[in-house]
Amino acid sequence: MNATALEKIQAAFPDATCKVVLESVVVDVQPENLENTLSRLKNEADFNCGLMVDVTAIDYLQYPQPQEARFYVVYTLRNWEKNILVQVRTPVKDPDVGIPTATHLWGAAIFGEREVYDQYGIHFQGHPDLRRILNHWQFEGHPLRKDYPIEKGQVCLESDSLEKEIRARLAKKGLDEETLKDINTEVMYLNIGPSHPATHGAIRILTALDGETILANVNEVGYLHRGFEKTAENRTYNQIIPLTDRLNYCSSMMNNIAYAKAVESWLGIEITERAKFMRVVLGEFYRVLDHMVCLAAALVDMGGLTNYWYLYNEKEAAYDLISRLTGARLTSSFTRIGGMYRDFYDGWKNDLEQHILDIEKGFGDALKLVDTNRIVHDRTQGVCVVSAETALSYGLTGPVLRASGVPYDLRKDAPYYNYESFDFEVPVGSNGDIYDRFMIRFYEMKESIKIIRQAMQHIPEGPVNVKDSQVCLPPKAQVYNNIEGLANHFKLVFEGVKTPPGEWYDAYEAANGELGFHFVSDGSGTPYKLKVRPPCFYTMGGFHKMVEGNMIADAVINLSCINIIGGELDR
Amino acid sequence: MALGLEASLGDTVITTKLDECVNWGRQYSLWPFIFGTACCAIEFMSAAASQHDISRFGAEVVRFSPRQADLLLVCGTISYKQAPILKRIYEQMPDPKWVVAMGACASSGGIYDNYCTVQGIDTIIPVDVFISGCPPRPEAVLDALIAIQNQIKGESVLKDRHKDFKGILD
Numbered sequence: 001m002n003a004t005a006l007e008k009i010q011a012a013f014p015d016a017t018c019k020v021v022l023e024s025v026v027v028d029v030q031p032e033n034l035e036n037t038l039s040r041l042k043n044e045a046d047f048n049c050g051l052m053v054d055v056t057a058i059d060y061l062q063y064p065q066p067q068e069a070r071f072y073v074v075y076t077l078r079n080w081e082k083n084i085l086v087q088v089r090t091p092v093k094d095p096d097v098g099i100p101t102a103t104h105l106w107g108a109a110i111f112g113e114r115e116v117y118d119q120y121g122i123h124f125q126g127h128p129d130l131r132r133i134l135n136h137w138q139f140e141g142h143p144l145r146k147d148y149p150i151e152k153g154q155v156c157l158e159s160d161s162l163e164k165e166i167r168a169r170l171a172k173k174g175l176d177e178e179t180l181k182d183i184n185t186e187v188m189y190l191n192i193g194p195s196h197p198a199t200h201g202a203i204r205i206l207t208a209l210d211g212e213t214i215l216a217n218v219n220e221v222g223y224l225h226r227g228f229e230k231t232a233e234n235r236t237y238n239q240i241i242p243l244t245d246r247l248n249y250c251s252s253m254m255n256n257i258a259y260a261k262a263v264e265s266w267l268g269i270e271i272t273e274r275a276k277f278m279r280v281v282l283g284e285f286y287r288v289l290d291h292m293v294c295l296a297a298a299l300v301d302m303g304g305l306t307n308y309w310y311l312y313n314e315k316e317a318a319y320d321l322i323s324r325l326t327g328a329r330l331t332s333s334f335t336r337i338g339g340m341y342r343d344f345y346d347g348w349k350n351d352l353e354q355h356i357l358d359i360e361k362g363f364g365d366a367l368k369l370v371d372t373n374r375i376v377h378d379r380t381q382g383v384c385v386v387s388a389e390t391a392l393s394y395g396l397t398g399p400v401l402r403a404s405g406v407p408y409d410l411r412k413d414a415p416y417y418n419y420e421s422f423d424f425e426v427p428v429g430s431n432g433d434i435y436d437r438f439m440i441r442f443y444e445m446k447e448s449i450k451i452i453r454q455a456m457q458h459i460p461e462g463p464v465n466v467k468d469s470q471v472c473l474p475p476k477a478q479v480y481n482n483i484e485g486l487a488n489h490f491k492l493v494f495e496g497v498k499t500p501p502g503e504w505y506d507a508y509e510a511a512n513g514e515l516g517f518h519f520v521s522d523g524s525g526t527p528y529k530l531k532v533r534p535p536c537f538y539t540m541g542g543f544h545k546m547v548e549g550n551m552i553a554d555a556v557i558n559l560s561c562i563n564i565i566g567g568e569l570d571r
Numbered sequence: 572m573a574l575g576l577e578a579s580l581g582d583t584v585i586t587t588k589l590d591e592c593v594n595w596g597r598q599y600s601l602w603p604f605i606f607g608t609a610c611c612a613i614e615f616m617s618a619a620a621s622q623h624d625i626s627r628f629g630a631e632v633v634r635f636s637p638r639q640a641d642l643l644l645v646c647g648t649i650s651y652k653q654a655p656i657l658k659r660i661y662e663q664m665p666d667p668k669w670v671v672a673m674g675a676c677a678s679s680g681g682i683y684d685n686y687c688t689v690q691g692i693d694t695i696i697p698v699d700v701f702i703s704g705c706p707p708r709p710e711a712v713l714d715a716l717i718a719i720q721n722q723i724k725g726e727s728v729l730k731d732r733h734k735d736f737k738g739i740l741d
Contacts, residue, residue, distance in 0.1 A: 136652035156651045197635040223653045227685035249610035
């Protein structure tokens with residue numbers, strides 16, 4: 001499929017160099033052609049890349065092979081219908097002058113480019129709101145530049161007021177200074193968070209209200225920015241797995257799997273069939289857990305505490321199961337490059353089935369309380385509607401995008417780990433309101449359980465790790481009893497799994513949507529650069545589109561139904 | 572009408588020390604403020620949920636207003652961006668107040684030894700009890716709660732705590 005995509009793209013852009021890397025077509029263009037290239041990729045029917053997956057930059061300062069410029073900006077675009085993934089790379093000669101923005105093409109670029117500006121100091125000409133996003137406003141320098149020392153912290157003495165931003169947003173919505181001064185216009189500013197029970201973590205929501213209706217909304221994220229990407233540049237590939245646990249900590253193992261899958265795809269490793277099935281079973285089990293926490297919290301926000309206990313108690317019980325398997329409750333670190341930490345224990349199958357029955361009962365009970373509940377329907381139906389077009393433009397993926405009627409799911413559209421042979425449906429919403437976002441998670445849990453049962457039925461016997469001494473640790477008997485085993489173990493632990501030099505992107509359908517990893521390798525055992533494409537971050541970027549025009553109480557339940565997880569949002 | 576304790580004690584007068592009496596009350600009615608930022612907050616939820624049931628220790632009245640709380644539970648990583656907010660919340664809490672740093676990140680920065688993470692919240696506010704773990708198990712939260720209760724037992728109502736603390740934001 002990508003061979004034809006490559007031909008088409010090369011024919012359309014004869015000046016650009018195009019090549020295929022894994023699943024994606026990489027197009028190298030000069031900055032002056034960038035705008036034209038991006039808009040053609042988005043608007044021409046042949047490409048139709050309506051979804052901007054991610055934007056990031058690369059600092060080649062310490063890269064062994066010389067490059068045309070120190071900085072490159074990479075846009076990752078996707079045509080979800082035809083499964084075309086395009087990466088457009090452009091050199092940035094002077095970061096202060098920068099390159100033209102893509103915000104007029106995709107709403108997702110607003111957040112994406114702000115992050116690039118914050119982390120790499122690259123200017124985007126024409127960006128409507130170019131300021132820091134993850135780091136605080138008093139921060140000096142750009143941390144992901146290679147010459148920024150990792151340990152150099154900078155103290156923030158007070159929070160940003162966001163006054164300028166909310167005024168700009170009001171003006172954009174057609175409320176100028178004159179209207180605001182009018183005695184009949186009563187605009188009240190209301191700040192929620194970053195420490196507020198409704199924000200489920202640390203997000204700051206600033207709204208301008210007319211009565212209880214939200215006129216304008218701006219959001220501040222980055223309160224849980226803990227430097228995942230910079231830290232990853234100083235760790236070996238296997239050492240990064242514990243860091244990935246802490247991205248979306250409600251479904252930690254999905255991050256482990258997504259990460260290991262991304263590294264393996266570049267190494268060209270085919271993991272064993274048993275490991276594939278294990279990853280499917282555990283991935284889907286965590287999808288269920290993630291949805292349960294999201295729904296439990298959302299229902300509490302709506303006033304339904306009973307639902308919370310039905311859902312949360314099952315999750316709590318599931319932690320016991322997970323700790324029996326992995327040794328940890330929350331942060332599992334269960335995958336390794338090339339396979340899994342260990343096989344299922346004896347009796348896992350029965351334990352799992354028992355838990356699934358409990359979970360089915362738990363969410364069945366919770367669903368019964370809301371399914372025909374008039375209060376829930378009135379509060380959620382037709383509220384905070386987001387159209388399919390807006391959802392795609394803002395880079396929404398996963399259940400939130402599917403609620404808007406776009407049946408995009410990587411498990412169906414770009415299947416991995418034999419997903420094409422499992423019998424399951426992808427639930428799709430029709431209105432894109434809170435109700436849809438909410439119910440879709442209930443239905444996805446049912447589908448995930450279907451997949452788990454099928455996978456447990458057909459899981460083959462065999463090893464869980466590949467037999468490759470360059471990737472997987474040798475058995476302990478060899479490490480303790482012969483020098484080759486010991487040397488092999490030592491080298492793998494100290495130097496890490498070596499990846500060939502290059503740059504690649506790989507994506508996985510996590511509980512919240514497309515979780516992608518963008519790597520740059522210099523051939524060593526540590527990634528030269530590792531960028532996470534977090535689903536939450538872009539969902540949060542479209543938050544104002546969902547809540548403006550709705551009530552403040554709707555914004556609260558909207559925030560809980562899109563499942564923003566701080567660790568993944570801010571990394 | 573005498574129903575409980577007073578039924579058996581009648582008109583008896585009990586003498587005790589003020590500290591003993593006040594501390595006894597404070598120990599078993601801690602109202603926590605959850606400063607939940609990350610993974611540890613999920614484990615706190617488990618500590619509060621039915622299986623571990625924090626109300627056995629009298630600390631189930633979780634407040635989200637610092638004005639109504641006397642135990643600050645910092646669950647999760649504190650970044651430099653978050654630090655001024657944490658300090659402000661702490662200052663808004665009325666005295667007497669106690670602080671628990673839950674998990675490796677809050678205690679020392681944990682695995683995040685980098686440009687954006689505060690290397691332990693004791694550089695910002697005074698901390699009474701640290702909990703190890705990444706994240707700690709719910710039992711560890713209960714253990715910390717008991718440690719705070721034991722600490723309260725030995726305190727005097729006449730003495731101000733942490734009067735001369737100076738952190739990086741002061």
